[in-house]
Amino acid sequence: MPLAAIPFPAIDPVLIQIGPLAIRWYALAYIAGLMIGWIYAVRLARRNDLWGGASPFSKTALDDFLLWAAFGIILGGRIGYVLFYNLDHYLAHPLEIFAIWRGGMSFHGGVLGIGAAIVLFCVRNRLPALRLMDLAAAVSPVGLFFGRLANFINAELYGRATDLPWGVVFPGAGPMARHPSQLYEAVLEGLVLFLVINALIRRQGILARPGFAIGTFLALYALARAFVELFRMPDAQIGFLWGGLTMGMALSLPMLLIGLALVARAGTRPPARK
Secondary structure, three states, X not given: OOOOOEEOOOOOOEEEXXXXXXXXXXXXXXXXXXXXXXXXXXXXXXXXXXXOOOOOOOHHHHHHHHHHHHHHHHHHHHHHHHHHHOHHHHHHOHHHHHOHHHOOOOHHHHHHHHHHXXXXXXXXXXXXXXXXXXXXXXXXXXXXXHHHHHHHHOOOOOEOEOOOOOOEEOOOOOXXXXXXXXXXXXXXXXXXXXXXHHHHHHHHOHHHOOOHHHHHHHHHHHHHHHHHOOOEOOOOOOOOOOOOOOHHHHHHHHHHHHHHHHXXXXXXXXXXXX
């Protein structure tokens, strides 16, 4: 091991094992992200002053949406991984698509999944979908933060080789120290994105401009992800696409364009009034 490298902490990915039942940190990350995000969403929904008028969402509506959000994230994340990252393998082994306990989730697929869940839920309950997307944008970085920490605990999605003093030697990744890219993502996609969006909500009142918060989230996530991809190892089954481009970068480009378009649209329309 290089002298400057940090040894990987001995953290078991399985928190508790009871017979065949295993409770993993990764599963707890999803649960924590959903529950803390839901609690914070309820708090934001109660603040009529943030919405430019009466809040469009009751606690009961958000309670009902929590299950929709969970299914949207899990189904979208899994389907996205199958389609974007490992389609040939799953076409040859279709039953493995359902083996989600073996890992394999795509954030970009999760975004599409929860977006579909929001639209369907809002159509069914006659609620404004764009404004629920804004609310989801305010709380989603919480889940991203916990999810990236779980990636680190699982020693997956690690970075490229580095000689920087905070390089980590990950188990199963050879003797070289590598960028802890999962922690870079936890900070940028989780902590920084949460602080920026919620500062804009509380100081600039962007929840009164439908589409502004979700547009900001999409654009800033895309930039943060593309930046971290410069330090992260591409998926082994895909590698680099062309010119150093990775699949994560390619999937983030549409997010950036859609996010900028939503921000521009929201900025040209008058805010909601009390």
